[in-house]
Amino acid sequence: MAFTDSKIKNLKPQSKRRIAWEDGGTCLGLRITPTGKKSFVYMYRYDSRPRMMTLGRYPVLTLADARVDLAKAKALLAKGQDPGTLFLQVKADHQGTPTVSHLAAEFIQKRSQNKKAWQEEQRILQKDVLPKWKHRKAQDIKRRDVIVLLDRIVERGSPIMANRTLGVLNRMFNFGIRRAILESNPCSIIERPGEESPRDRVLSSEEIKNFWINIDKCRMANGTKLALKFLLVCLQRKSEVAQAEWVDFDINSGWWNIPKKKTKNKLSHRVYLSPTAIELLKKIKELSGDSIYLFPSPRPDRNKPITPRSLSQALLKNLNTLKIEPFAPHDLRRSGSSHMTGNGIPRETVQKILNHVERGVTKVYDRYSYDQEKKNAMTKWGRILNRIITGETGKIIQMRQK
Template identity: 50%
Template sequence: MKLTDMLLRNLKPKVHRYIIWADHGLGVRVSPKGKKSFVYMYRVEGKARFMTLGDYPKMTLAEAHKAHAEARKKVEQGIDPGAEAVAERAEERQAPTVAVLVAEYLEKWAKPRKRSWREDERILKKDVLPEWGRRKAREITRRDVIRLLDGIVDRGAGIMANRTLATIRKMFNFAVSRDIVPVSPCQAVRAPAPEQRRDRVLTADEIRALWHGLEGAKRMAEGTKLALKLQLVTAQRKAEIVSAAWQEIDFTDKWWTIPPEKAKNKMAHRVPLSPLALELLQAAKKISGDSPWLFPSPQTDRHITPEAVDHALRRAGLEALGFIFVPHDLRRTAASHMTGMGISRLVVSKILNHVERGVTAVY
């Protein structure tokens, strides 16, 4: 019997399911509830086999003929297409979801390698898991990535879209390396929002306004205010400031020793403490109490995170100061003002814990 769309549409259910057959083992099965499915009956090693190709009309007649032809070709090669399809479906059921991939990426890659892994976690929880969490990681396409990023841009968060792309690109590269997905869907996807290299340096008047603005910021914890001031006064990195422990501080000789595991360049670093820095540290000591950390977290037994400082700064409403800055601008500002005061660039570089290269490295 020749199968046509008109014939398939007119097939009516009966008390018992039945099959109408076409050529070469292709048929259409009709259930008592009216469900219609394309089926294929064949023989492998002398034994009759039966497989379902797909449901009509979700699978079109043309698609059914194509699937039937491919299955017949496998039978001619001695392959059981039904058993192969069952194995593929079982493998697909076991394939990791994006939620599983996110958890594995954070535990196996981000946490051991990135001090800012919590920011990766925040980004993935905010936009990626709600959209893709239940989907198979291997199903995510480049178009899915672009749609996700477009949605973030549309809500006015272009820079966050860039950060999200950077995070999921790392995650899918990790997935490729562990054979979770065959190829990254982020390949050839460009950052959706333009960014300019930051070279923001606060002026003396802005520093003064910031200092007083922090003191009057009612929506910011005192510890966070001190952390920002200490970053400006010491010119150290935000992550090194917030993770500082009291055992690193020498009040007698006025040094702060950053251990290599905390330093970005993995080299131990001694920071000279000025009278103002010591004053800020004494204020932090009164707040931290018995904690081993200069800036303990109110939620955990650890220190506050770099991201917590960013969030606190956004909540504080310091836009009223009339200028915008991010914490890293404070480090750059300190370095710029030191050189402006006549301090040699080599000394400033040492204070910043930059690795000297070439001839200057020997001095």
């Protein structure tokens, strides 16, 4: 088979280490350990003996970059040089003075082991940082370099992305200090270039109605439409909705049990599924088929979920069709919680539904599940939402639009 990202991700570990080879005589292979770690390898002959060299760990080393390294290795071999030895020498040379590319690769490799945000961090580095700094020594990056990089991002009209990039760079350079790769962080004392104010967008009942009805007219994947509706119905974070798995749902009892490894605050969470949610889940199941995910990627690889970012992009591209002022997926969550409290549901219960972290003594001693309160509140929210959608708003307290 010819390697693609989807095919690589579908290669499962076995009881013993194995190597899957690409068809077509490329000599590119993927070594897979019993623990699931995957690395690109190159098989070649040198000095009349078969040899194998490791190109790098996937996905830190992307498939595209692996092909570039493979071409370089083959070019060295064509000149009569041993690519494995030369690659090892280059690696040894970089251990003393690593490039930004090497620092980024090690940073992402470590982050991917226990941080959910590593893919977004990798995307940011690949989009705005590595094209400019890939071959520069990490220790040579100065504060002025960071400022110029961020200014360019702001100038193209992306001040918030400039803030996100600064955050990733700050974490990466601090990682370099902790790993004894660097002595200082060039991001220190640099202020965020983009102004960010706390979001307070709350959709009115009329806007919620327009959203629910008009989203079916939008040019976006059906799974994305259902995911956004499900977010409004269940009021959970967009990452938790986008990556939801059927194994966590107990339809019979009416609960969505989110394990702590999938929540932002690392606390397990129970979400009651109102009749409105159950009806929506039936439609979601029809569309998702045999996928383990509620919202599998619409691309050929259905073994991965849609990305949280795709929800934001879909809304941004369809605001005219929705006939609503700009809003983000998180605003649906805020709007739902505001309508709940505005219609008499206790704020404490709403906070439990949102899985907001408590602080201090309350966090330590409050082990009450709030299951009954959640059930009552989510059932009421389902009724409120249905009345908003159908226009029967006589018994609903209208929220002031912000």
